[in-house]
Amino acid sequence: MKALLPYLRLFKQHFLIMGLGFLLTLVSLLAAMGLLSLSGWFISAAALAGLTAASAAAFNFFTPAAGVRFFSILRTVSRYGERMTTHNATFSLLADLRVWVWKQILPLSRQQLKGIRQGDLLNRLIADIDTLDHLYLRLITPMAAALVMILSLYFFVAWFHLGIALVLSGFLLASWFILPWIFYQIGIKAGTALPQAKQTLRVQLIDLLQGQAELSLFDANRDYLQRFYQGESRLYANQYTLAKVAGLSQAMIILCHGVAVLGVLILAGFAMENAVRTQPLALSQLMNHEPITGAVLALLVFTAMASIETLQPISLAFNQLASSIASAKRLNSLVNQTPDIIFTKQELAPLSNTAEITSPSLSLSGVCFGYPQGLHLFEQLELVIPKGQKVALLGPTGCGKSSLLALISREYQANSGEIRLNGQNINSLSQCQLRSAMSIVSQRVDIFSASLKDNLALAINAHTNDSKEIESRIHQVLQQVGLEYLAQTEKGLSLWLGEGGRTLSGGERRRIGIARVLLHDAELLLLDEPTEGLDNKTEREMLALLFEFAKDKSLLLISHKLTAMEQMDHIYLMNNGKIAPLAKDTLPVTPLPMEHSL
Numbered sequence: 001m002k003a004l005l006p007y008l009r010l011f012k013q014h015f016l017i018m019g020l021g022f023l024l025t026l027v028s029l030l031a032a033m034g035l036l037s038l039s040g041w042f043i044s045a046a047a048l049a050g051l052t053a054a055s056a057a058a059f060n061f062f063t064p065a066a067g068v069r070f071f072s073i074l075r076t077v078s079r080y081g082e083r084m085t086t087h088n089a090t091f092s093l094l095a096d097l098r099v100w101v102w103k104q105i106l107p108l109s110r111q112q113l114k115g116i117r118q119g120d121l122l123n124r125l126i127a128d129i130d131t132l133d134h135l136y137l138r139l140i141t142p143m144a145a146a147l148v149m150i151l152s153l154y155f156f157v158a159w160f161h162l163g164i165a166l167v168l169s170g171f172l173l174a175s176w177f178i179l180p181w182i183f184y185q186i187g188i189k190a191g192t193a194l195p196q197a198k199q200t201l202r203v204q205l206i207d208l209l210q211g212q213a214e215l216s217l218f219d220a221n222r223d224y225l226q227r228f229y230q231g232e233s234r235l236y237a238n239q240y241t242l243a244k245v246a247g248l249s250q251a252m253i254i255l256c257h258g259v260a261v262l263g264v265l266i267l268a269g270f271a272m273e274n275a276v277r278t279q280p281l282a283l284s285q286l287m288n289h290e291p292i293t294g295a296v297l298a299l300l301v302f303t304a305m306a307s308i309e310t311l312q313p314i315s316l317a318f319n320q321l322a323s324s325i326a327s328a329k330r331l332n333s334l335v336n337q338t339p340d341i342i343f344t345k346q347e348l349a350p351l352s353n354t355a356e357i358t359s360p361s362l363s364l365s366g367v368c369f370g371y372p373q374g375l376h377l378f379e380q381l382e383l384v385i386p387k388g389q390k391v392a393l394l395g396p397t398g399c400g401k402s403s404l405l406a407l408i409s410r411e412y413q414a415n416s417g418e419i420r421l422n423g424q425n426i427n428s429l430s431q432c433q434l435r436s437a438m439s440i441v442s443q444r445v446d447i448f449s450a451s452l453k454d455n456l457a458l459a460i461n462a463h464t465n466d467s468k469e470i471e472s473r474i475h476q477v478l479q480q481v482g483l484e485y486l487a488q489t490e491k492g493l494s495l496w497l498g499e500g501g502r503t504l505s506g507g508e509r510r511r512i513g514i515a516r517v518l519l520h521d522a523e524l525l526l527l528d529e530p531t532e533g534l535d536n537k538t539e540r541e542m543l544a545l546l547f548e549f550a551k552d553k554s555l556l557l558i559s560h561k562l563t564a565m566e567q568m569d570h571i572y573l574m575n576n577g578k579i580a581p582l583a584k585d586t587l588p589v590t591p592l593p594m595e596h597s598l
């Protein structure tokens with residue numbers, strides 16, 4: 001239950017609407033019970049009054065008839081209001097919960113989210129949070145409303161007959177306490193397993209869809225489908241068990257309630273007999289308060305029958321509690337993490353002009369780093385990129401070149417040492433300051449399931465909201481990277497790039513990455529194999545474009561090829577966790593590939 005506390009705390013913000021929903025639930029229960037009880041009494045009293053002409057003439061038909069009409073209208077209106085209010089409160093709660101969970105996840109580093117598959121994350125944000133809607137709508141409100149109604153019922157029935165009031169409300173109260181606990185215990189196993197089964201199935205489905213091409217090529221579809229069907233069966237089995245528990249719960253509630261009604265009928269019968277005989281029976285002597293008449297007997301029995309309205313919702317209250325707790329635990333394991341990379345919120349004042357000018361663009365000193373449970377990658381790493389200079393970092397595959405970029409952009413945190421940007425420690429920069437100081441082409445260019453314009457506009461850091469200006473800048477850059485034909489379809493910049501940029505070739509994706517760098521006005525360019533996978537001609541054009549763009553900027557080019565080394569001011573070699581300078585003339589000269597080398 002403790003796992004639910006962080007979510008229950010969020011309920012405070014919606015206290016008013018939740019309270020209103022609760023009140024309307026009470027009113028609608030009251031109206032339903034009032035309607036049945038009064039109708040029962042009215043029919044019986046009218047029948048008894050009709051026995052003689054004098055009593056029929058004296059009987060007031062109008063007031064109870066008006067009461068019946070009042071309760072039936074009240075029931076309809078309050079039920080409508082209750083549904084509107086409680087569901088509105090639930091949707092507001094869900095929206096808050098989702099935003100809150102999202103806010104807790106956002107500052108987590110890649111390392112902290114590493115073990116979580118995309119499908120799993122999606123599942124936690126959707127299915128697990130949805131499961132928590134149950135808390136207010138099906139657990140707290142019906143249980144609290146039922147308790148208030150049972151107590152009110154006691155006072156109402158006790159007004160006529162204390163013994164019947166004690167038996168009826170005692171029985172209902174015992175059902176309120178004991179039955180939900182029993183239902184919870186019966187459903188706990190399937191309820192706990194359900195969120196996990198949903199998550200497994202979702203992850204399997206996403207894997208199956210995303211890897212469809214590969215699975216078909218290697219004829220591995222059958223195995224994956226088999227696993228998917230097994231996951232599906234597990235999910236159905238849990239849902240089936242919970243449905244059986246729900247059915248059983250309803251049956252037990254009806255049975256217990258039936259026993260309560262029978263008890264009321266018997267007690268009321270004794271009380272009537274007592275009234276007729278004047279010699280009270282032992283049982284009624286014990287319980288009796290006032291002898292009751294025929295119409296009141298009908299009233300009490302119908303009230304007891306109507307009390308099922310209070311019990312019915314609690315049959316399902318605890319049915320899904322185990323799923324809610326399991327979902328809350330899964331969410332907690334994510335949101336309870338403390339972000340391991342924390343950006344300062346305060347914008348650091350720029351250094352004085354001279355300090356700013358003399359400081360190198362980027363400097364690393366004594367940097368040590370290793371991935372958790374991985375190899376120790378860097379030992380006392382030193383690197384300086386003076387202002388406006390072009391530096392190449394070469395090294396064999398897997399030596400840690402991309403990891404170095406991840407440290408500079410604070411995707412990961414160095415274990416020790418210092419990284420400075422324009423003389424300022426990157427740990428003291430706000431996220432905004434750090435991001436606007438550098439432009440990165442990473443090895444894997446992520447394309448969003450969005451339009452061409454959206455995929456490029458995200459890189460623009462110039463403060464303009466002028467859509468025309470943004471579009472004209474994008475057209476210009478598309479022209480520069482040779483992708484203008486993408487914007488020449490009838491969709492123009494609204495061209496949809498599809499999930500992961502599936503409509504684009506590998507080379508086009510890379511050029512989108514380069515276009516983003518051109519749109520992002522930053523002094524330091526960090527390029528991680530920016531032309532990998534491009535043909536020689538395009539590689540030559542793209543590098544020329546990037547060098548032209550970086551004319552007055554600092555640039556770090558990461559590569560395992562010797563292309564364009566003659567344009568570099570400094571060349572370094574990374575190997576075995578160290579960086580060492582390389583003299584240009586010791587390298588085999590490989591000029592920028594020429595067109596004819598295609």
Ligand SMILES: Nc1ncnc2c1ncn2[C@@H]1O[C@H](COP(=O)(O)OP(=O)(O)OP(=O)(O)O)[C@@H](O)[C@H]1O
Nearest residue numbers: 371374395396397398399400401402403404443560
């Ligand atoms: N998130 C991670 N967690 C654990 N180990 C990682 C992670 N990312 C990379 N590694 C490991 O760190 C080492 C360096 O990887 P990195 O990608 O930095 O190399 P690289 O020099 O850029 O290689 P390449 O030239 O092939 O891109 C590799 O052994 C890799 O397996």
